[in-house]
Amino acid sequence: xxxxxxxxVCGPEGCVLKTEPDTSVDLLGIELDNPVIPxxxxxxxxxxxxxxxxxxxxxxxxxxxxTLEPRFGNPTPRIAxxxxxxxxxxxxxxxxVIAVRxxxxxEMKEFFHKPVMxxxxxxxxxxxQKTVELLCGQDQIGWFEVNISCxxxxxxxxxxxxxxxxxxxxxxxxxxxxxxxxxxxxxPNVTDITExxxxxxxGGADGLSLINTLLGMRIDLKTKKPVIANxxxxxxGSAILPVALRMVYxxxxxxxxxxxxxxxxxxxxxxxxMMLAGATAVGVGAANLTDPFASKKIxxxxxxxxxNMCVFQALLDRSDSxxxxxESSAVRATGSVSLRWAS
Amino acid sequence: xxxxxxxxxxxxxxxxxxxEMELLGDTSExxxxxxxxxxKLDGFFLRRPISVCDTEEGRMTLIYxxxxxxxxxxxxxxxxxxxxxxxxxxxxxxxxxSGDHPVLxxxxxxxxxxxxxxxxxxxxxxxxxxxxxxxxxxxEEIFYLREFQDLGVDVRVATADGSYGTKGFVTDVLKxxxxxxxxxxGPMPMFxxxxxxxKTSGQYSFEERMGCGFGxxxxxxxxxxxxxxxxxCKEGPVFRREEILWK
Numbered sequence: 001x002x003x004x005x006x007x008x009v010c011g012p013e014g015c016v017l018k019t020e021p022d023t024s025v026d027l028l029g030i031e032l033d034n035p036v037i038p039x040x041x042x043x044x045x046x047x048x049x050x051x052x053x054x055x056x057x058x059x060x061x062x063x064x065x066x067t068l069e070p071r072f073g074n075p076t077p078r079i080a081x082x083x084x085x086x087x088x089x090x091x092x093x094x095x096x097v098i099a100v101r102x103x104x105x106x107e108m109k110e111f112f113h114k115p116v117m118x119x120x121x122x123x124x125x126x127x128x129q130k131t132v133e134l135l136c137g138q139d140q141i142g143w144f145e146v147n148i149s150c151x152x153x154x155x156x157x158x159x160x161x162x163x164x165x166x167x168x169x170x171x172x173x174x175x176x177x178x179x180x181x182x183x184x185x186x187x188p189n190v191t192d193i194t195e196x197x198x199x200x201x202x203g204g205a206d207g208l209s210l211i212n213t214l215l216g217m218r219i220d221l222k223t224k225k226p227v228i229a230n231x232x233x234x235x236x237g238s239a240i241l242p243v244a245l246r247m248v249y250x251x252x253x254x255x256x257x258x259x260x261x262x263x264x265x266x267x268x269x270x271x272x273x274m275m276l277a278g279a280t281a282v283g284v285g286a287a288n289l290t291d292p293f294a295s296k297k298i299x300x301x302x303x304x305x306x307x308n309m310c311v312f313q314a315l316l317d318r319s320d321s322x323x324x325x326x327e328s329s330a331v332r333a334t335g336s337v338s339l340r341w342a343s
Numbered sequence: 344x345x346x347x348x349x350x351x352x353x354x355x356x357x358x359x360x361x362x363e364m365e366l367l368g369d370t371s372e373x374x375x376x377x378x379x380x381x382x383k384l385d386g387f388f389l390r391r392p393i394s395v396c397d398t399e400e401g402r403m404t405l406i407y408x409x410x411x412x413x414x415x416x417x418x419x420x421x422x423x424x425x426x427x428x429x430x431x432x433x434x435x436x437x438x439x440x441s442g443d444h445p446v447l448x449x450x451x452x453x454x455x456x457x458x459x460x461x462x463x464x465x466x467x468x469x470x471x472x473x474x475x476x477x478x479x480x481x482x483e484e485i486f487y488l489r490e491f492q493d494l495g496v497d498v499r500v501a502t503a504d505g506s507y508g509t510k511g512f513v514t515d516v517l518k519x520x521x522x523x524x525x526x527x528x529g530p531m532p533m534f535x536x537x538x539x540x541x542k543t544s545g546q547y548s549f550e551e552r553m554g555c556g557f558g559x560x561x562x563x564x565x566x567x568x569x570x571x572x573x574x575x576c577k578e579g580p581v582f583r584r585e586e587i588l589w590k
Binding site: 041042043044047048049051052064072073076077078079080081082083084085086088090093227237238286288289290291292293 | 553
């Protein structure tokens with residue numbers, strides 16, 4: 001018997017006893033109590049959730065995508081349903097960076113006492129830079145998450161995330177001014193996501209978030225017109241988990257940057273699966289919308305499910321080691337951890 | 344807002360394509376007429392927002408039309424079925440604005456919240472001072488006429504095909520009425536017709552496709568007359584006539 005990190009007492013057959021579960025992970029120098037991060041656009045600025053539960057239980061959350069100027073966003077309908085998912089075309093509705101800095105952040109300070117992730121977006125390279133610049137010097141912000149993958153705005157957003165040269169340019173521009181680690185949020189709407197990941201790494205990114213939503217659409221049979229006023233939108237929800245996992249796995253094996261894995265995560269099992277694919281922390285998106293307590297439930301389950309914790313602990317031990325996985329060793333390690341999961 | 348498990352007590356057809364579902368569970372979060380609930384259905388990702396027709400302690404009545412796959416499924420749910428429901432969503436109507444003889448105007452699927460509003464108003468006004476105008480396409484679609492009449496209020500009906508009551512739309516009745524304030528819920532063409540002839544201030548209850556129903560996703564935002572935005576699910580669904588931007 002040996003005692004490992006988190007007060008787990010383990011034997012050769014795996015965990016036999018759990019004392020104080022430690023679910024903490026290190027994300028670019030900041031310790032998160034757990035790897036669960038509500039994804040940008042599904043958690044606002046925290047206000048709608050703080051009355052439902054103490055959101056300080058979260059690892060952190062990524063606030064609503066913020067742009068230089070205030071934006072109303074797209075016309076309605078902005079929402080469509082799909083099997084096991086949804087499509088949204090909100091279009092980066094937000095009050096603008098000044099209002100976020102001077103109103104939302106001070107308000108947030110009252111109920112969220114951890115570093116928050118600042119999600120920013122733009123329509124030109126210098127807009128990204130200015131927006132980040134205006135958020136510098138804010139103690140509440142722990143990381144910048146730079147959205148180069150919004151499918152719902154024209155002339156920007158995803159355009160930066162589908163062209164490696166542009167992705168690198170945005171990364172470099174933001175890195176020049178940012179006073180916190182820069183995490184680039186990647187689009188899945190590309191032929192090879194590793195190309196974009198490599199470009200961000202070359203541009204100096206500190207980490208990567210993936211995936212944003214998949215471009216999709218629905219058509220109303222009665223009207224014979226798209227359900228969404230903007231015709232297309234971002235497809236999310238549990239249906240996209242396999243795509244997200246595959247991309248996290250590919251990127252993990254290509255670049256040497258910590259990854260926030262997201263896309264269709266709705267349970268503690270999904271979180272662990274994401275981490276097995278290579279994620280350091282895990283975003284929870286659309287699940288927060290259909291179940292406002294989803295993130296809380298996931299965290300609760302991770303802290304109590306003993307068998308899950310065995311797997312989780314193994315992952316944490318792995319992240320402690322300086323050795324990176326290669327594709328083949330990842331498969332091996334995944335296999336061995338999976339055996340414990342099944343036992 | 345509260346997440347609650349409700350048990351279906353009954354689920355019956357009350358008019359053409361129109362169903363009444365009575366649910367048992369904690370209704371304490373529903374504090375104003377015009378609020379809505381958001382129902383999780385097996386096999387569907389998004390919840391179904393439905394306005395509350397009536398509540399008593401531990402009992403809630405919803406009236407819904409089968410208009411899509413989700414509501415079609417709802418018609419098949421048997422008594423005893425348990426449903427995960429987010430309750431107490433939205434702002435609801437403001438009773439203090441009614442004046443001494445308001446009119447309530449409901450069109451089709453917009454009628455249910457008018458019933459709880461009517462019940463709430465008769466606790467502060469005498470029933471004969473409350474007028475109710477109900478609009479349907481045809482006689483087969485009429486529901487809750489008796490229930491409104493039983494409250495002792497002055498109920499008028501308009502049907503588009505003239506098969507019952509006044510032939511035409513709710514506005515064909517409304518134009519001859521005297522009232523201090525109006526409350527309404529129904530389809531957008533009806534709202535536009537009311538807006539064109541209404542003589543007083545009023546409150547409209549809006550409908551929109553929603554992602555979450557509690558203000559998180561920004562899926563149902565509405566641009567207001569002052570250039571601000573409001574969420575139909577959170578600051579709404581009820582908005583004052585003067586704050587609405589009519590496009």
